[in-house]
Amino acid sequence: MSVLAIESSCDESAVAIFDPDFGVRESLVHSQIDLHALYGGVVPDLASSEHLKKLPALIAKISKSEHFCSASEIAATNGPGLPNCLAIGVAAAAALALKLGLPLRGVNHLRGHAYSPFIPVHAADPQNFRANFAGLLPHLGLAVSGGNTILFEIGEDAQISTLAETEDDAAGEALDKGAKLLGMPYPGAPLLEELARSGKIDKSMFPYGQNRKIEDDPDFSFSGLKTSLRYRLEKMADGEIERAKPDICASYQFAVVEQLRRRTEWFAKRKAYKSVGVSGGVSNNASLVAAFERLARSRGARFLAADRQHRGDNAAMIAFAAWLAPSECDAPENFTLKVRPSLGLGGRAKI
Numbered sequence: 001m002s003v004l005a006i007e008s009s010c011d012e013s014a015v016a017i018f019d020p021d022f023g024v025r026e027s028l029v030h031s032q033i034d035l036h037a038l039y040g041g042v043v044p045d046l047a048s049s050e051h052l053k054k055l056p057a058l059i060a061k062i063s064k065s066e067h068f069c070s071a072s073e074i075a076a077t078n079g080p081g082l083p084n085c086l087a088i089g090v091a092a093a094a095a096l097a098l099k100l101g102l103p104l105r106g107v108n109h110l111r112g113h114a115y116s117p118f119i120p121v122h123a124a125d126p127q128n129f130r131a132n133f134a135g136l137l138p139h140l141g142l143a144v145s146g147g148n149t150i151l152f153e154i155g156e157d158a159q160i161s162t163l164a165e166t167e168d169d170a171a172g173e174a175l176d177k178g179a180k181l182l183g184m185p186y187p188g189a190p191l192l193e194e195l196a197r198s199g200k201i202d203k204s205m206f207p208y209g210q211n212r213k214i215e216d217d218p219d220f221s222f223s224g225l226k227t228s229l230r231y232r233l234e235k236m237a238d239g240e241i242e243r244a245k246p247d248i249c250a251s252y253q254f255a256v257v258e259q260l261r262r263r264t265e266w267f268a269k270r271k272a273y274k275s276v277g278v279s280g281g282v283s284n285n286a287s288l289v290a291a292f293e294r295l296a297r298s299r300g301a302r303f304l305a306a307d308r309q310h311r312g313d314n315a316a317m318i319a320f321a322a323w324l325a326p327s328e329c330d331a332p333e334n335f336t337l338k339v340r341p342s343l344g345l346g347g348r349a350k351i
Contacts, residue, residue, distance in 0.1 A: 001019075001020060001021075001070075001072045002017050002018060002019040002020075002025065002067060002070040002071045002072060002319075003017070003018045003071065003072070003073055003074075003075050003319040003320075003322045003323050004016070004017050004062070004068070004071040004073070004074050004075070004096070004319065005017075005018070005074070005075040005076065005077075005093075005107070005315040005316070005318040005319035005322060006055070006059075006074075006075070006076045006077070006089045006092055006093045006096075006315055006318070007076075007077045007089065007109070007112075007313055007314060007315040007317075007318050008051045008055060008076075008077065008081075008085050008086065008088055008089030008092075009077045009079075009080070009081025009082065009085055009086055009089070009109045009313060010042060010047065010081055010082055010085060010147065010313060011031070011032040011033065011036055011042050011047045011050070011085075011313075012029055012030065012031050012032065012312065012313040012314070013029070013030040013032075013050065013051050013054040013055045013058055013089075014027070014028060014029040014030070014058070014313065014314050014315035014316075014318075015027075015028050015055075015058045015059055015062045015315050016028065016062075016314065016315035016316040016318070016319050017062065017065065017067045017068065017070075017071060017319065018316060018319035018320050018322075018323055019067065019070065020126065020129075020323055021126055021127075022126060023119070023122055023123045023126060024119065024123070024310075024316045024319075024320070025065070025067040025070075026062050026065050026067055026068075027309065027310075027314060027315065027316040028058045028061060028062055028315075029309075029312075029313075029314050029315070030050075030054040030057075030058060031312075032046075032047060032050050033187060035050065036186070037185060037186050037187070039186075040180070040185075040186045041176075041186055042082075044082045044084065044085070045084070047082060047084075047085050048082065048084035048085045048087075048088055051085055051088040051089065052088055055088060055089065055092050056092070059092060059096065071100070071102065072102065072103075073097075073102050073103045073104070073105060073322070074093050074096050074097040074100070074102050074103070074104050074105070075093070075104075075105045075106075075107050075318055075319055075321075075322035075329070076089050076090050076092070076093030076094075076104070076105075076106060076107065076318070076337060077089055077090075077106075077107055077108075077109045077112065077318050078090050078106035078107065078108075078330055078337040078338065078339055078340055078343075079106075079108060079109065079339060079340030079341055079342070079343030080108075080109055080110065080148075080340065080341055080342055080343040080344070081109055081341060082341070083339060083341045086339045086340075086341060087339050090106070090336060090337045090339055091336070093337070094332070094335055094336040094337065097332075097335075098335055104332045104335075104336075104337065105322050105326065105329035105330065105331070105332075106329055106330030106331075106332070106337040106338070106340075107318045107321050107322050107329055107330075108321070108328065108329075108343055108345070109313075109318070109343075110143060110148060110150065110343070110344070110345040111160065111321050111325065111328060111345065111346075112317035112318045112320070112321045113143040113145070113148075113279045113280050113306075113317060114141055114143055114152060114154070114160060114279065114321075114345065115317065115320055115321045115324055115325070116279045116306035116310045116311070116316075116317040116320070117141065117277035117278070117279050117304035117305050117306045118133060118136070118277075118304065118320075118324070119306060119307065119310055119316065119317065119320050120304075120306070120307055121133065121136065121304070122320070133158075133324075134156075134158075135274065136274050136275040136302060136304070137154055137155065137156045137158065137274060137275075138153055138154065138155050138156050138271060138272075138273050138274060139153065139154040139273060139274065139275045139276070139277060139304075140152075140153055140163075140264065140267060140268055140271075140273040140275070140276045140277070140301070141153070141154065141276070141277040141278070141279065141304075142260060142264055142277070142278050142279070142280075142283075142292070143279050143280045143345070144170070144171045144172065144260065144278065144279075144280045144281075144282040144283060144288070145170060145171075145172045145280035145281040145282055145312075146170055146172035146173050146176060146187070146189075146281060146282070147170050147172070147173070148165075148166075148170050148280065149165060149166040149170045149171045149172075149220050149222075149260070150162060150164070150165045150166075150345050151163045151164040151165070151218075151220075151263065151264055151267065152345055152346060153267075153271075153273075153349060158325070159346070160328075160345060160346035161346045161347055161348065161349040162344065162345050162346050162347065162348050162349060163218065163267050163349050164218040164219050164220060164263055164267070165219055165220065166219065166220040166221065166222065167219045167220065167221045167223075168221055168222060168223040169222040169223050169226065170222070171220070171222060171256055171260060171282050172189060172280070172281055172282040173222070174222035174223075174225055174226055174256055175188070175189035175192055175193075175252075175253070175256060175282070175285075176188050176189050177226050178192060178225075178226060178229050178252050178256075179191055179192040179249075181226070181229055181230055181233060182229075182233070182241070182245060182248065182249065189282070189285070190284070192249045192252070192253060193249075193253060193285055193286070193287070195245060195246050195249040195250075196246065196249040196250040196252075196253045196287070197250075198246045199245075199246030199247040199248070199249050199250030199251070200246075200247050200250060201247075201250045201251050201254045202247060202250075202251045203251070203254065203258075205232075205247075205248070205251035205252075205255075206225055206228050206229065206251055206252055206254075206255035207224055207225060207228055207255065214262070214263055214266040215266075218263060218266070218267075220259060220260065220263060222256065222259070225252070225255055225256065225259075229248070229252055232248075253285075253287055254287070257285070257287050257288050257291050258291075260288065260291075261291045261292065261295060264276075264292070264295060265295055268295060268299050268301070269299070273299065273301050274301060274302065275296070275301050275302045275303070275304050276292060276295060276296035276299065276301045276302075276303055276304070277292075277303070277304035277305060278292050278304075278305050278306075279305070279306045279311065280311060280312075281311055281312045281313075283305055283306065283311050284308065284311050284312075289305060292305075
C-alpha cells in the first residue's frame with residue numbers, strides 16, 4: 001500500500017516512495033540550484049525545461065527499485081507553484097497512473113511541508129504513528145522557504161488552518177535578497193548564515209516588527225527589512241562594508257528570525273500546543289531551529305523538525321501527505337489533475 005509521488009513545483013525534480021509500514025523507501029531529488037545561480041534566481045521557463053529533461057530519468061531510476069511494485073497509488077504536487085513546472089509533474093504522474101492502473105491524487109505542496117516534521121515521528125514507530133500523531137495535536141507549525149512563510153495550526157481534529165503569513169517577501173527571499181545586497185551569489189542565505197557566525201548581533205540595527213502590534217496585524221513583513229539594509233549600505237564605503245559584513249549578516253539574520261519567533265510565540269501563548277515545528281528550506285538555518293527549540297521548551301511542547309533531506313522541496317513529503325490526509329487531496333478529472341498555482345495552505349483562523 002505504498003505511495004509513489006512526484007514533486008516539480010519549482011526548481012527541484014523529485015520522486016519518492018513512501019510505505020506506511022516502514023517509512024520513506026526511496027527519495028530521489030534533482031536540484032537546479034547551480035543552473036539558476038548563473039541567472040541570480042529561478043528562471044521559470046528554464047525550470048520547466050529542466051523538469052522535462054530530468055523527471056523521466058528519475059522515474060526510470062525509481063522504477064528499478066525493489067519497492068516500485070508495491071506502489072498502490074500515484075500522487076503529484078498540483079499546487080501551489082510555477083504553472084508550467086506543476087503541469088509537467090502532473091502530466092508525468094497522470095501518465096504513470098494510467099499505465100499502471102493506479103489511482104491518482106493531487107497534493108498541496110504547502111501541506112507537504114506542514115506534515116514533513118512528522119515523518120521522523122512515523123519513522124520512529126510506524127505501527128503506532130496514528131496514535132502518536134494525535135498525541136502531538138494541536139500542533140503549531142511554521143513553513144518557511146524562499147517562496148512561502150506561513151504560520152499554521154493543525155488542530156486536534158487534524159484540520160489545518162492558517163494563523164499568519166507574509167504580506168510581501170518570504171523569509172527565505174528576504175535572506176537571499178539581503179545576501180545579494182551584500183554582494184553574495186545566489187542562493188545567498190546559506191552564505192549569509194555562515195558569515196553571521198563570526199559576527200556580533202546588534203538588535204537595534206534592523207527592524208523586526210517589534211513596533212507592530214501582533215494582535216492587530218499578525219502577519220509577517222520583510223520588505224522593510226530589506227529596504228533598511230539597502231539604505232544602510234548606501235551610506236557606507238566599500239571598505240567599511242567589508243569590515244562590518246559579519247556583524248551586518250548576524251544582525252540581519254537576527255531580525256528575520258526574531259520576527260518569526262516573536263509572532264509564533266504570541267500564538268503559542270494563546271493555546272496549549274502539544275508540539276511546535278518548523279519546515280521548509282529556511283529550517284536549515286541553525287539560528288532559526290535553535291530559537292524555535294527554545295520556544296517549544298518554554299511552552300512545554302515537543303519540538304519537531306523535518307529531517308534535513310526533507311526540508312527543501314522533495315517528493316517524500318508529498319507521498320507522506322497523500323497517505324496521512326487523503327481526504328485533503330484533489331481527485332483527478334478526465335484522468336489528470338487540475339494545476340492550482342495559487343493554492344493556499346488552509347482557511348484563515350479567527351484570532
